[in-house]
Amino acid sequence: MRIVTYLISLIVCLVAVQANAKRPYPVRPITNTVVWSAGGGTDSINRMLMAEMAKELDVRVNVVNKTGGVAGSIGMNSILRKRPDGYNLVGISSSNLVAAVNGGWQQRFDVWSPFIVGSSPDVVSVPFDSPYQTLDELIKAAKSKDIKAAAGGMGGIHHIYLLELEKATGVKFKYIPYPGSAPAQTATITKEVDFVITSMAEQAPLLRGKRLRALAMLHPQSYTLDSVGEIPTAFAAYPSLSARLPLSQAIGFAINSKAPADVKNTLTKAFDKAMHSAKVQEWAKQNHYELSGLSGEKAEQEFARLESIFTWTLDDLGANKISPAKFGIAKP
Amino acid sequence: MIEQFSQFFSILIELVSTPSNLIVLFVASFLGIIFGAMPGLTATLGVALLTALTYGLGADTALLALLGLYVGAIYGGSYPAILINIPGTPAAAATAMDGYPLTQKGLAGKALGLTTTASFIGTIIGLLFLVTLSPLIASLALQFTSWEFFLLALLGIVLSGSLTSPDLVIKGWITGLLGLFLATVGRDALQFFPRYTFEQPQLDGGLEIVPVLIGAFGIPQVIRALTTKNQTTPPAFVGNIMPEFKAIKRNIKHIFRSATIGVGVGAVPGVGEDIAGWVSYSTAKKTSTKAQQAEFGKGSEIAIVSSETANNACVGGALIPLLTLGIPGSPPAAMLLGALLLHGITPGPSIEIDHPNFLLEVTAIMVLASFAMWANGLLMAKQVLKVLQLPTALFIPVVAVLCILGAYALNLNMFSLYLMVPIGIIAFVLGEMKFPISPMVIGLVLGGMADESLRRALLLSEGSFLPIFERPVAVILVIVMTLFILAQFKWFKVLLARLTRLRVRTNSE
Numbered sequence: 001m002r003i004v005t006y007l008i009s010l011i012v013c014l015v016a017v018q019a020n021a022k023r024p025y026p027v028r029p030i031t032n033t034v035v036w037s038a039g040g041g042t043d044s045i046n047r048m049l050m051a052e053m054a055k056e057l058d059v060r061v062n063v064v065n066k067t068g069g070v071a072g073s074i075g076m077n078s079i080l081r082k083r084p085d086g087y088n089l090v091g092i093s094s095s096n097l098v099a100a101v102n103g104g105w106q107q108r109f110d111v112w113s114p115f116i117v118g119s120s121p122d123v124v125s126v127p128f129d130s131p132y133q134t135l136d137e138l139i140k141a142a143k144s145k146d147i148k149a150a151a152g153g154m155g156g157i158h159h160i161y162l163l164e165l166e167k168a169t170g171v172k173f174k175y176i177p178y179p180g181s182a183p184a185q186t187a188t189i190t191k192e193v194d195f196v197i198t199s200m201a202e203q204a205p206l207l208r209g210k211r212l213r214a215l216a217m218l219h220p221q222s223y224t225l226d227s228v229g230e231i232p233t234a235f236a237a238y239p240s241l242s243a244r245l246p247l248s249q250a251i252g253f254a255i256n257s258k259a260p261a262d263v264k265n266t267l268t269k270a271f272d273k274a275m276h277s278a279k280v281q282e283w284a285k286q287n288h289y290e291l292s293g294l295s296g297e298k299a300e301q302e303f304a305r306l307e308s309i310f311t312w313t314l315d316d317l318g319a320n321k322i323s324p325a326k327f328g329i330a331k332p
Numbered sequence: 333m334i335e336q337f338s339q340f341f342s343i344l345i346e347l348v349s350t351p352s353n354l355i356v357l358f359v360a361s362f363l364g365i366i367f368g369a370m371p372g373l374t375a376t377l378g379v380a381l382l383t384a385l386t387y388g389l390g391a392d393t394a395l396l397a398l399l400g401l402y403v404g405a406i407y408g409g410s411y412p413a414i415l416i417n418i419p420g421t422p423a424a425a426a427t428a429m430d431g432y433p434l435t436q437k438g439l440a441g442k443a444l445g446l447t448t449t450a451s452f453i454g455t456i457i458g459l460l461f462l463v464t465l466s467p468l469i470a471s472l473a474l475q476f477t478s479w480e481f482f483l484l485a486l487l488g489i490v491l492s493g494s495l496t497s498p499d500l501v502i503k504g505w506i507t508g509l510l511g512l513f514l515a516t517v518g519r520d521a522l523q524f525f526p527r528y529t530f531e532q533p534q535l536d537g538g539l540e541i542v543p544v545l546i547g548a549f550g551i552p553q554v555i556r557a558l559t560t561k562n563q564t565t566p567p568a569f570v571g572n573i574m575p576e577f578k579a580i581k582r583n584i585k586h587i588f589r590s591a592t593i594g595v596g597v598g599a600v601p602g603v604g605e606d607i608a609g610w611v612s613y614s615t616a617k618k619t620s621t622k623a624q625q626a627e628f629g630k631g632s633e634i635a636i637v638s639s640e641t642a643n644n645a646c647v648g649g650a651l652i653p654l655l656t657l658g659i660p661g662s663p664p665a666a667m668l669l670g671a672l673l674l675h676g677i678t679p680g681p682s683i684e685i686d687h688p689n690f691l692l693e694v695t696a697i698m699v700l701a702s703f704a705m706w707a708n709g710l711l712m713a714k715q716v717l718k719v720l721q722l723p724t725a726l727f728i729p730v731v732a733v734l735c736i737l738g739a740y741a742l743n744l745n746m747f748s749l750y751l752m753v754p755i756g757i758i759a760f761v762l763g764e765m766k767f768p769i770s771p772m773v774i775g776l777v778l779g780g781m782a783d784e785s786l787r788r789a790l791l792l793s794e795g796s797f798l799p800i801f802e803r804p805v806a807v808i809l810v811i812v813m814t815l816f817i818l819a820q821f822k823w824f825k826v827l828l829a830r831l832t833r834l835r836v837r838t839n840s841e
Contacts, residue, residue, distance in 0.1 A: 037380075044674050051388075065380065068537040070519065074745065102524060104533055148792065154523055176791060177522040179784065186601060186659050192477045192792065205658045209681015227682070286676055319524055 025086055025263050029060040032253055033079050034091030035072030037065060041201060045117050045251050045289075046091035052277050056270035063091070072096045073104025080111060084256035086263035094250040097303070097310045098155055101329075103321040108328070109307050112254035113264060114299045115271050118284060118291040119249040120201035121219035122161045123231060125212040127191050135216040135234055138195060142171040148193040149173040150184035155314040157249055158184075158197045161218050163313060164245055165197070168238040188212060199249065200225070200288040219246050225288075244332070248292065250306060252299075268295050308332045339689060344696040353396055356389075360397040361704035364404020365712060369412055369420045371546045371731075371738045375405035375605075379667040383674065391675040396697050398671050402664050403647055403701040406605055407451045407709060410640055411716055414443050416731060418549045422541065422777055423605035423646075425770045426492075426613045426639035428549070433631035440717055442579075446633065447640040448709035449580060450587055454641035455702035457591035458598070458648025462655075463695050469599045469649075470656040475805045476600055478789035483800075483809035484600065485782035488607040490813055491614045493771040494820055501820045504771045507762060511775015512782065514539055521784045522791075534747040543739040543748040544755050544776055548769045550735035551756020556763075557728040583637045586616055594642035598649020604662025605643040605650075606777050612642030614816075648698065655679050655691055 032050050036042040043065060050061040066075035072092065076099065079090040092114070099105055124135060132138040141147055151158040154177045166172060178184035181198040188196040189211050196203075196212070200223060206212040208227050216234035217223050220242065223231045235241050255267060274280055275293040284291050294302055309332045311324035347353055360382065367378035378401050386394035409424035414431030427447065434443040461469065476484070489512065493504035517528045518538025529535040580587075590612040597608040616638035617628050628635050650662040658680030660666035672679055683690050719727065739752045759769050793799045800806045818824040 040670060044670055047383075047674060068540075068745070070524075070533065070536045073533060074537070102519075102536075103526075103531075104536065153521075176788060178788075179521045182659065183601075186474075186657075187477065189657070190474050190477050205678045205680030205682050209658075209683075211657065211681050283676070287673070287678075321526070 025266055026057050026059045029062055030087050030089060032061055032063045032089040032091055033075050034063060034065045035067060035075030037067045042091055042093045042251050046253055048283055049117055049274055052274035052279055053270045056273045070102040070104030071099035073099045077105050080256060084258040086255060086259050089253045089255055091253045094248060094306045095156060097307045098314055100327055101311045101314055101320040101322050101324050109303050111257055113257045114254040114303050115252045116250045116292040116294040116299050117252040118289045120199035120289045121217055121223060122158060122197055123200050123203055123217050124195060124197050124215045125203060126195045126215060127188055128210050128213045138215060139169045139171055142173055146174045149175050149195055150178055150187055150193040151197040152181045152184050153177060153179055155317060155319045157247060160247060160313050161197050164241060168241045204288050244309060271295055340692045340696060343693050347696060347700060353393060356393055356397050357400045357700055357704050360400035361404040361701060361708050364401035365408035365708055368405035368408020371412060371418050371420055371550055371735050373738060374421050374542060375402055375664040376667055378405050379664050383671040391677060394675055398668060399697050400701040400704055403455055403705050406644055406647055407705050410447045415440060415719060416553060418553055422545055422773060423609055423643040425773060426609035427636055429629055430632045430635035437631055440720060443636055444713040446579060447636055448706060448713060450637045450641045451644040452702050452706040453587050454591045454594060454644035455647060458595050458645035459695055459698050461595045462648045462652055466652045466656050469652050473599045473601060473653050478785040479800050479803055479806045482782050482785035482789060483806055485778040487809055487813050488610060488778045489775050490816060492610045492774040503767045507767050508771035508775045511772040512779040514776045515779020516783060522787055539751060540748055541777055543752040545773055546735045546739045547752035547755035548759040548773050552760035552763050554728055554732045555760050557724050583634060586634050586637050587641050590638040590641035591645040594645025595649035598646035598662060599652045601653050601659045605646045608642040608646040609639035612638045655683060657681060
């Protein structure tokens with residue numbers, strides 16, 4: 001009996017070695033560790049994309065979640081410690097960029113080679129029966145009284161949009177922090193705050209269900225949402241918004257930048273194919289995402305730009321622990 | 333209405349007539365019960381893991397699997413709570429209070445049977461609310477702003493504190509406050525200011541609830557079992573699993589009341605099964621006779637029925653804001669939201685436009701899920717009871733290993749273990765000094781919400797507490813809490829008694 005077991009394991013080993021020798025990367029299942037919780041935007045996008053990429057790569061891609069720490073630092077730290085052989089990906093978004101300046105880890109973001117799936121444009125909305133009909137009316141009102149604004153977590157992407165809106169319009173809002181987009185939107189419906197800035201992907205059901213009313217897009221183009229109609233862009237009235245906006249949520253995944261070139265090539269190929277698949281295209285349309293598809297050097301440049309804006313904005317707010325200058329991050 | 337009913341039944345029949353659906357349902361429900369029963373594996377984690385597996389299935393089947401697991405997991409938490417005094421999920425903490433004494437009396441079978449049926453009825457009642465009253469309840473849920481969230485969290489801690497202490501009420505509140513303190517560890521949710529983190533990045537995210545839960549309940553149980561000589565294994569397998577009709581009938585009013593409470597608590601966004609059990613438990617105690625009250629904490633039938641019915645009814649409640657507003661009512665419901673989005677269904681106010689009859693479909697699936705839970709539950713309870721026949725010397729080390737695995741498995745983080753063991757030892761010492769542990773865990777669970785909501789509310793009102801009195805729901809919560817705290821003092825009881833006597837006298841004159 002024992003001999004049989006030995007023989008079987010020997011054969012299994014031999015077959016595995018053979019397979020290894022014959023086929024280039026990937027020969028075994030790949031694990032993609034999403035550093036944000038299951039069910040969120042980054043998680044859903046990664047799960048959908050990985051299912052498509054798995055078809056191309058011809059191996060299974062397991063998606064797991066490892067959350068916690070500062071801006072996903074626990075998950076990122078653990079993946080960075082693994083061998084850079086391409087079998088460990090990390091599901092990230094631009095929200096992870098502030099991990100270093102908040103003391104989560106000691107790395108610049110260039111340790112990763114990112115693949116950017118896309119982003120959903122930001123929109124300014126008020127409770128459905130709010131007295132403010134246009135963005136102009138809201139801005140005017142803010143000149144004479146306190147207007148309370150919600151925009152997700154402090155130093156997060158939507159908060160940066162709010163700060164840019166203040167800069168472009170010259171008014172100050174009273175920013176009320178919420179731990180995420182969903183609670184911020186709920187608080188707007190209950191009228192705890194006067195308006196909210198979050199992404200179209202997050203707001204669309206509430207806009208269509210007449211709980212929130214969109215005033216303007218913080219995006220260069222207007223946006224047409226079925227059963228709501230066209231939402232104008234704020235860029236026409238306030239052109240200085242375009243100085244830094246739009247900022248990409250840059251949802252996607254990344255691989256250790258030390259990974260060998262052929263691994264990166266294989267992944268890029270699978271990524272490109274998946275991005276053009278009907279499934280991903282359809283999903284993006286349905287969920288109000290704009291697809292990007294950047295990878296390689298271009299994606300790295302985009303992340304470097306976002307890193308500089310995110311970290312220095314946090315520094316302006318005094319909401320960071322360590323100065324971005326310490327990591328050699330240039331001012332935007 | 334009639335049209336809706338016929339539609340509902342046609343959906344139900346369509347689902348049942350596919351054999352593969354039934355298999356998926358029963359397997360998911362079974363897995364859910366296992367998830368709920370294992371310390372450390374929570375309903376939230378179960379739904380998260382299953383979401384990945386159901387990616388390739390159709391939306392209907394996926395939903396069947398996910399809801400089956402969700403309902404099963406909330407129920408499954410009561411197994412270890414009743415049998416070994418370790419709640420499998422925070423939701424079952426209130427059940428342990430009276431379930432375990434029943435086991436010690438050798439009535440584990442009866443306790444399991446009763447909670448199984450009570451959970452089933454609770455879920456069904458929760459569903460009735462979901463179908464008939466969802467728009468109304470959803471608008472009520474929107475009455476909750478930062479002030480109400482703060483008060484609700486505080487109420488939960490006050491309630492659990494006053495219910496659990498064997499001798500002095502104040503001891504429950506002390507551990508409740510200890511839990512509140514533990515909740516402040518980590519970056520604060522509003523401004524990311526590090527509190528009690530001692531420059532440790534691991535503490536930045538705050539203390540994880542699951543390792544603390546396992547540490548606080550599991551470790552003391554293990555230590556206690558290993559330090560007692562002459563183990564007297566409770567006489568296992570006494571009592572019938574099939575609940576007597578009489579027992580159900582006797583408790584029907586508690587079942588109804590608890591289900592209503594469960595739905596109400598579940599519908600409030602962000603508050604879930606954990607607190608529903610406690611609120612229901614305390615209401616049951618308050619509305620019982622003196623003789624029945626004396627039974628609470630010593631193995632009261634009413635108590636376990638109330639807490640288990642409420643936490644299962646909570647599932648239906650939690651789905652109300654999820655489906656009508658797109659706001660998940662509880663942590664597992666948040667996970668469910670992600671799963672729905674993955675299948676191209678966006679819950680929220682526009683759901684009836686995009687997916688007509690979706691609400692009915694969910695209800696039909698929930699009905700099936702609760703049937704599966706009930707059937708699985710009655711089948712499994714008998715087998716699970718055999719655990720009690722194992723010698724403690726074999727059983728307890730296995731529990732210890734499971735505790736450690738459970739704490740580690742959640743996010744594969746060694747730090748969870750460094751956290752779990754000291755918490756367990758502290759909990760053991762506190763337990764020996766007759767301090768109840770549940771309020772500490774509830775304090776930790778709700779502390780974050782209390783802290784964040786209070787500070788945000790004060791930010792909004794610029795430091796003023798007056799807005800509390802401008803909001804009807806907040807005022808009610810304040811009154812309930814004040815009465816509750818006062819009711820613990822002797823002088824207040826005397827005063828109350830005098831007042832009623834005075835009233836009676838003036839009336840008779």
